[in-house]
Amino acid sequence: MPFYATQEKKDEQNVQKYFGGTYLHYSLSNGSEIRDKRIAWLVSILYDLDCLLHHSYMPRIRTQAISKTFPDGTQALHSVNLEIHDGELLALVGPSGCGKTTLLRILAGLDKANDGKIFFDEREISGLSPDQRDLGMVFQNYALFPHLSVFKNILLGLEKSNLPKIDKQEQVQKVAHSLGLSDLLMRKPSEISGGQRQRVALARLLARNPSIHLLDEPLSNLDANLRLQMRKELAELHQKHQKTTLFVTHDQVEAMTLGQRICLLNHGSVEQMGTPQELYDSPKNLFVAEFFGMPSINLIHGSIELKSNEEQSIFNSSDANLSLPLPPEIQPVRQKVILGIRPESICLIEHSTENLFLIHRTEYLGDSQVCYLGADELGITCKKTSFDFNPADKVGVDFNWDHVHLFDPANGQRIQFNDS
Numbered sequence: 434m435p436f437y438a439t440q441e442k443k444d445e446q447n448v449q450k451y452f453g454g455t456y457l458h459y460s461l462s463n464g465s466e467i468r469d470k471r472i473a474w475l476v477s478i479l480y481d482l483d484c485l486l487h488h489s490y491m492p493r494i495r496t497q498a499i500s501k502t503f504p505d506g507t508q509a510l511h512s513v514n515l516e517i518h519d520g521e522l523l524a525l526v527g528p529s530g531c532g533k534t535t536l537l538r539i540l541a542g543l544d545k546a547n548d549g550k551i552f553f554d555e556r557e558i559s560g561l562s563p564d565q566r567d568l569g570m571v572f573q574n575y576a577l578f579p580h581l582s583v584f585k586n587i588l589l590g591l592e593k594s595n596l597p598k599i600d601k602q603e604q605v606q607k608v609a610h611s612l613g614l615s616d617l618l619m620r621k622p623s624e625i626s627g628g629q630r631q632r633v634a635l636a637r638l639l640a641r642n643p644s645i646h647l648l649d650e651p652l653s654n655l656d657a658n659l660r661l662q663m664r665k666e667l668a669e670l671h672q673k674h675q676k677t678t679l680f681v682t683h684d685q686v687e688a689m690t691l692g693q694r695i696c697l698l699n700h701g702s703v704e705q706m707g708t709p710q711e712l713y714d715s716p717k718n719l720f721v722a723e724f725f726g727m728p729s730i731n732l733i734h735g736s737i738e739l740k741s742n743e744e745q746s747i748f749n750s751s752d753a754n755l756s757l758p759l760p761p762e763i764q765p766v767r768q769k770v771i772l773g774i775r776p777e778s779i780c781l782i783e784h785s786t787e788n789l790f791l792i793h794r795t796e797y798l799g800d801s802q803v804c805y806l807g808a809d810e811l812g813i814t815c816k817k818t819s820f821d822f823n824p825a826d827k828v829g830v831d832f833n834w835d836h837v838h839l840f841d842p843a844n845g846q847r848i849q850f851n852d853s
C-alpha cells in the first residue's frame with residue numbers, strides 16, 4: 434500500500450503544500466483513518482513527486498585536480514580531488530591557511546582555478562558564473578549589510594528570484610520563524626548577538642534554498658556554548674533539507690561531529706577522505722593521526738626487533754625502557770617505526786615490575802580522567818573513565834594492540850600489517 438509504506442517520511446507541511454485544506458491535513462496526520470484508499474494512494478504519489486522535484490535533486494560535486502596559485506606566487510591548492518555525494522554533508526577541515534576558503538571560493542565561482550575541473554553530477558561547471566551554479570554560501574564573517582534590517586538582509590537571498598514580492602516576504606517570515614528570528618526582523622545586525630547574526634546569514638541562504646550549501650567556518654566567531662547549540666541546529670537543518678553541503682572548519686571536533694565524511698586538507702593537498710571513524714581509527718599518515726583526537730595520539734619512536742632465540746618480535750622504544758612483545762599478526766617489515774597509540778588504548782598495570790612509568794599529573798574531566806606519565810625521555814598520555822592512581826605512583830604500561838598504528842619514520846606513512 435503506497436500511502437502506508439511512505440507515511441513515516443511525510444511531514445504535515447509538505448502535504449499541506451499540495452492540498453492546502455484542513456481536511457486532508459487532518460486525514461494525513463491520522464493516516465489510518467483515511468477511508469478512501471484511492472485518495473491515500475494519490476496523496477502518496479503526489480508526495481513522492483514533490484520529494485523528487487523539490488528535495489531529491491541535490492547534485493554530487495566532484496573536483497578533478499584543482500590547483501590554484503595566486504599572482505604573488507602563493508600555491509594555495511595542489512591538484513585537489515574531492516567528491517561530495519548527493520545530499521551529503523562533507524566537512525572540509527585543516528589548519529589555518531591550508532586552502533579551505535580558496536577551494537570554497539573556486540567551487541562557488543568567486544575565484545578561478547589555474548588548473549582542474551569542477552563537475553556537478555556529470556556536468557562540467559568550471560566556466561559557469563556563481564549565479565548559474567545554484568549554490569549558496571555563508572561566509573565566515575557572515576557578510577551582512579549593517580545598514581539593512583534583519584528582514585532585508587534575509588530578503589537579499591531572494592534578490593534574483595522571480596517570486597512575487599508577497600511570496601518573497603512570506604518566505605522570509607517562514608525561514609526567520611524556523612530559525613527563531615521572528616522577533617528580530619526589524620533590528621540591524623549591530624543590534625543582535627553573534628549567534629543571531631550567524632542565523633541571519635543562514636536564513637538568507639535557506640530563504641533561497643539552493644541545492645548546494647557552502648559554509649565557511651560559520652561557527653568560528655561564536656563562544657563555546659553557542660557553538661555547541663548551533664552545531665546541533667546545523668546538523669538538524671541538514672537532516673531536514675538534505676542539501677549537498679560543504680562545511681569548512683579548522684576544528685577537529687566540529688568536523689568529527691558534523692561531517693558524514695571528512696576531507697582533511699594540509700598545505701593545499703588532501704591528506705585523507707573518509708568517515709570520521711575511518712580517519713580516527715585508520716589514519717593514513719602521521720599528520721592525520723595527530724590532527725584528530727584529544728588529547729593527541731601518543732607517538733613513540735622505536736624499532737621492531739626479533740627477541741634473541743625466539744620467534745617473537747618486540748617493540749623497543751628508543752627514548753625509554755619500554756619493551757613490549759608484538760602480537761603474532763604484526764610481522765616486522767621495517768626496523769625503525771613510530772608507534773601511534775591513542776590515550777584511551779593504553780592500559781595501566783598496578784604492581785608491575787616492567788615497563789614502569791611515573792605518574793606526573795592527573796586531570797579530572799568528570800566523565801573521564803587523563804593521566805600524564807613519563808619514563809626517561811618519553812612522556813605519554815593515558816585516558817580512562819576512572820583510575821585510582823596518584824602523582825608519583827609507578828605503574829606498568831601495556832597497549833591494546835588492536836588500536837596500535839605503526840608509521841614509517843622516513844615518510845610518515847602508515848605501515849600496513851594485514852588489517853592494522
Ligand code: ADP
Nearest residue numbers: 503505507509528529530531532533534535536
Ligand atoms: P584557509 O581558509 O584554509 O585558512 P585560505 O584558503 O584562505 O586558507 O588561504 C590559503 C593560502 O593562500 C594561504 O597561504 C593564504 O595566505 C593564501 N592566500 C589566500 N588568498 C590569497 C590572495 N588573494 N593572494 C595571495 N595569497 C592568498
Ligand code: MG
Nearest residue numbers: 533534535650
Ligand atoms: Mg578560511
